[in-house]
Amino acid sequence: MKIKKIGHCCLVIDIGGKKIMTDPGSFSTSQKNETGIDLILYTHEHQDHYHLDTLKEVLKNNPQAKIITNTAVGKLLIEAGIEFNKVEGGETFDFSGINIKSFGNLHAEIYNTYGRVQNTGYMINNLCFPGDAFENPQSEVDILALPITGPWMRIKDAIDYAKMLKARVVFPVHDAHIHDWADFIYRVPENILKEDNILFKKLELGKEEEL
Numbered sequence: 001m002k003i004k005k006i007g008h009c010c011l012v013i014d015i016g017g018k019k020i021m022t023d024p025g026s027f028s029t030s031q032k033n034e035t036g037i038d039l040i041l042y043t044h045e046h047q048d049h050y051h052l053d054t055l056k057e058v059l060k061n062n063p064q065a066k067i068i069t070n071t072a073v074g075k076l077l078i079e080a081g082i083e084f085n086k087v088e089g090g091e092t093f094d095f096s097g098i099n100i101k102s103f104g105n106l107h108a109e110i111y112n113t114y115g116r117v118q119n120t121g122y123m124i125n126n127l128c129f130p131g132d133a134f135e136n137p138q139s140e141v142d143i144l145a146l147p148i149t150g151p152w153m154r155i156k157d158a159i160d161y162a163k164m165l166k167a168r169v170v171f172p173v174h175d176a177h178i179h180d181w182a183d184f185i186y187r188v189p190e191n192i193l194k195e196d197n198i199l200f201k202k203l204e205l206g207k208e209e210e211l
Helices: 050-063 072-078 155-165 178-196
Strands: 004-007 009-015 017-023 040-041 066-069 092-095 098-103 121-124 127-129 145-147 169-173 208-210
Touching: 004 169, 040 208, 066 092, 145 155, 155 178, 169 178
Parallel strands: 017 040, 040 066, 127 145, 145 169
Antiparallel strands: 004 009, 004 208, 009 017, 092 098, 098 121, 121 127
């Protein structure tokens, strides 16, 4: 599996030549230049994950791309006249031999009901992409896209999630807003997770890496 981190939670995942883009939101821009995208996956509707103008730009370069998401994002896509496949609530979707499995249903709590939108995590074969929640996918996880900071979490939550899933390797996402402090913040999970033989790997933006 090859993974290129575009920024924040936007990834391009290459599995056997099929390319899946995740959460092309407003916190990154170079996703607009990506080509050869076969599938676009959205976890929830917050603009750092779903951004309509950005999606339109991505689709200009990738008109063949299919979209997978949940009911809440689907309503926004219907309003925009964009087709999608709804996959949520434990449903699975076979995409050219790639197994997409949904899990979870709610964004992690920020404060009471504030921002508590529908959030669907996805297993992409053995890669866990949870969106903004720490739900158990009830699947064997080899690679984890680990949210590292945000108004809905503590670094302890991220570390505990990685330990619970026992991934072989984790890499940080949901981190566009920490900029120059990123390496300092990464140091905490990196040092703690290695005690459990879990590799914490920072991905260089725009560089495709084999995991």
